[in-house]
Amino acid sequence: MLQAKNKRGFAQVFFSAASRQLAALGDNVLYIWPAQDGTLLHERPSQTAGFSPDGKRLASVSADGVSIEMLDAADGRVLFSMKGHTQSSSESATGIAGVSFSPDGALLAPAGYDDKTVRLWNAANGQSVFTLQRNNAVQAVAFSPDGKILATLETAVDASGGSIMSPEGGFRFGGVR
Numbered sequence: 001m002l003q004a005k006n007k008r009g010f011a012q013v014f015f016s017a018a019s020r021q022l023a024a025l026g027d028n029v030l031y032i033w034p035a036q037d038g039t040l041l042h043e044r045p046s047q048t049a050g051f052s053p054d055g056k057r058l059a060s061v062s063a064d065g066v067s068i069e070m071l072d073a074a075d076g077r078v079l080f081s082m083k084g085h086t087q088s089s090s091e092s093a094t095g096i097a098g099v100s101f102s103p104d105g106a107l108l109a110p111a112g113y114d115d116k117t118v119r120l121w122n123a124a125n126g127q128s129v130f131t132l133q134r135n136n137a138v139q140a141v142a143f144s145p146d147g148k149i150l151a152t153l154e155t156a157v158d159a160s161g162g163s164i165m166s167p168e169g170g171f172r173f174g175g176v177r
Contacts, residue, residue: 012048017055021073025049028063032076042076050099052123059108059123065095068110070126080126082108086115098140102147109150111138118152 010026015035022035030046033039045063051073052058058071068082085096094113101108101123108123118138120129136154143150 016051016073017053020055023049030060044076047095048098050101052101052105053103054105059099061096061099082121082126084119084128085110085112100141100143102143103145104147109141111141113137113139
């Protein structure tokens with residue numbers, strides 16, 4: 001059984017591709033273990049994270065919620081950083097609420113809660129590809145299985161709920177309620 005070093009336990013847990021590694025988040029710390037034996041490989045400050053589809057990389061959102069480090073999932077080495085999101089100054093600031101890789105692993109889409117953006121990044125080199133400015137806080141993003149559609153979940157006073165866009169063309173094709 002895996003144990004958290006903090007008193008509150010884990011808030012998120014997820015496997016890499018082929019279940020080679022297990023990652024868990026608790027109290028803004030990311031823990032990574034090989035799935036077969038549970039020996040802690042590494043830990044680092046992180047607000048949220050996600051494995052690439054091939055399981056070789058891990059996108060880790062900094063504890064302050066505004067930058068993303070692309071890690072080598074095997075050893076935790078930082079490959080590059082992506083910066084561009086902002087965070088509100090309130091105590092309840094979230095920054096980046098979640099990340100999603102495209103199915104082919106070529107793009108990374110973080111959900112910008114405070115800055116109300118979805119930024120598409122080249123997952124191989126960390127270069128910015130496109131920024132979609134929203135009217136509401138973006139809580140989550142998800143690519144369709146073929147990678148042609150990116151859906152957002154947004155917090156909205158008007159209950160608009162989210163949108164669907166094409167990462168290829170960068171256009172919104174409709175609100176979802």
